Amino acid sequence: MKAYTHYPLTPLIHKWVTGLTEERNLLFEAIEQYQSPINIQHTKPFKENIKGYIEVFEKYGLDYKIFFARKANKSRCFVRKAAKLNQGVDTASYRELAQALELGLNKEHLISTAAVKNKKLISLCVANHIPIIIDNLDECKLIQAVSEELNANATVIVRLSGFQYVGNTLPTRFGFHLGEATEFIESSFGEAGIFNRLTYSGLHFHLNGYSISQRGECLLQSIKLIDSLNEKGIETKSLDFGGGILMNYLQDKNQYAAFMQGLKASVLHQIPAITYQHDPLGMVILEGTIYGEPTVYPYYNEVNKASFLDEVLNYKNDQGQPIHELIKVRNLQIRIEPGRSALDQAGITVAKVAFRRKDTDGEWLFGLEMNRTQLKSGSSDFLLDPIHVPKFKSENPEKTYGYLVGAYCLEQEQLLKRKIEFDQFPEVGDLIVFVNTAGYMMHFYESEAHLFELAENLVYHSDSHTFTLDEETKALSQET
Numbered sequence: 001m002k003a004y005t006h007y008p009l010t011p012l013i014h015k016w017v018t019g020l021t022e023e024r025n026l027l028f029e030a031i032e033q034y035q036s037p038i039n040i041q042h043t044k045p046f047k048e049n050i051k052g053y054i055e056v057f058e059k060y061g062l063d064y065k066i067f068f069a070r071k072a073n074k075s076r077c078f079v080r081k082a083a084k085l086n087q088g089v090d091t092a093s094y095r096e097l098a099q100a101l102e103l104g105l106n107k108e109h110l111i112s113t114a115a116v117k118n119k120k121l122i123s124l125c126v127a128n129h130i131p132i133i134i135d136n137l138d139e140c141k142l143i144q145a146v147s148e149e150l151n152a153n154a155t156v157i158v159r160l161s162g163f164q165y166v167g168n169t170l171p172t173r174f175g176f177h178l179g180e181a182t183e184f185i186e187s188s189f190g191e192a193g194i195f196n197r198l199t200y201s202g203l204h205f206h207l208n209g210y211s212i213s214q215r216g217e218c219l220l221q222s223i224k225l226i227d228s229l230n231e232k233g234i235e236t237k238s239l240d241f242g243g244g245i246l247m248n249y250l251q252d253k254n255q256y257a258a259f260m261q262g263l264k265a266s267v268l269h270q271i272p273a274i275t276y277q278h279d280p281l282g283m284v285i286l287e288g289t290i291y292g293e294p295t296v297y298p299y300y301n302e303v304n305k306a307s308f309l310d311e312v313l314n315y316k317n318d319q320g321q322p323i324h325e326l327i328k329v330r331n332l333q334i335r336i337e338p339g340r341s342a343l344d345q346a347g348i349t350v351a352k353v354a355f356r357r358k359d360t361d362g363e364w365l366f367g368l369e370m371n372r373t374q375l376k377s378g379s380s381d382f383l384l385d386p387i388h389v390p391k392f393k394s395e396n397p398e399k400t401y402g403y404l405v406g407a408y409c410l411e412q413e414q415l416l417k418r419k420i421e422f423d424q425f426p427e428v429g430d431l432i433v434f435v436n437t438a439g440y441m442m443h444f445y446e447s448e449a450h451l452f453e454l455a456e457n458l459v460y461h462s463d464s465h466t467f468t469l470d471e472e473t474k475a476l477s478q479e480t
């Protein structure tokens, strides 16, 4: 077989991360103090991302509000930062909402999109006048009952489904069908409705995937619904198209394409493995034929964040009118709920090398003091090269190739499935920095199997070059 060829995937790295990996002492001290691994968050990139969206909305003179989807990262620092930027937070559970309220956010900043809403959550929403995104009739009944009990009214936003796209209905398990929405809204809410404690205020949808034209079509269909409601005297104040705004992780389009090509050759055993034991990353191999594509996030995207939003707002109807115009003339507030993309460059995960060994195939394994759930999303692999921060720079460095493995006692416990290149042989005590992990990677699937503790979340302050614990994030009212 041919000699091993390495396929690098060089990530985009924000200045604050480069600074930390170059100075190093702060990282080594933090790992000793808080145990490996640690997650480090920084709110400056978060602010840059949100500002990028704000600029696009303002360019078109739109009334807008951005609700950061907190489920992508549980840290408090981003919740507080969103409010400081005069934007909001999309909460998806009781504790996400309760903690945001403790941090001093209020009904201007918050919505609840929880997929399952129990009485405790609905009571908290109603008592604090937090708008509730409704998804089904049972929820409406419970909100009605809770509002009667509390002698209050609840503001609701209707989640929509049943959109048409190139001749098909977009499948989803959420929301009220577009075709039935006018009648549902007309007969349900306000004084004459069956849910007379619920006040209708707007529409919402969130699509799977990352298609600009799907978002455009769904917005156009929502605007049609808004017009038909308007004809019946029902006012819609806001239209929210959720999250799923693409971001870009990688520097080089060609590197990404080369890796994808290399992966196919590797899974067919035409070249030495570039993923652990030729792992196909979600593709299916039957009798020497590859079916499907790798089930990974699209890590390289030229249109991303603000430019993605701009393209959605410039999607046109049959008469050639762009969505931003249709929204503006109707005085609608346009809303988004970015999760992952709001967190672009806002967090890293750092872990310590614990051991080096070879497996039965003779491949180098580098064991880190962390586990696979601390760097995990729905994607089959996190396709970014980590940064190796050695304790001591080697005098005669030798390039080394191997896999990063973690602490759960499973054969499948690879932290990254890709084979990684190291500029010098990793030593025990060296650090490995995984960049751009704030969106989903560090928190969404973390677990405490083997009774390992969850990683600490630190907040980096670039002015003082220090860390604080995220738990110590102060409420808005404590700020001078």
Ligand SMILES: *Cc1c(COP(=O)(O)O)cnc(C)c1O
Residues within 6 Å of the ligand: 069, 071, 072, 090, 113, 206, 242, 243, 244, 245, 337, 338, 339, 340, 341
């Ligand atoms: C997950 C989710 C989001 C955030 O999606 P991203 O892809 O992280 O931007 C926003 N809104 C709702 C309702 C969601 O479920």
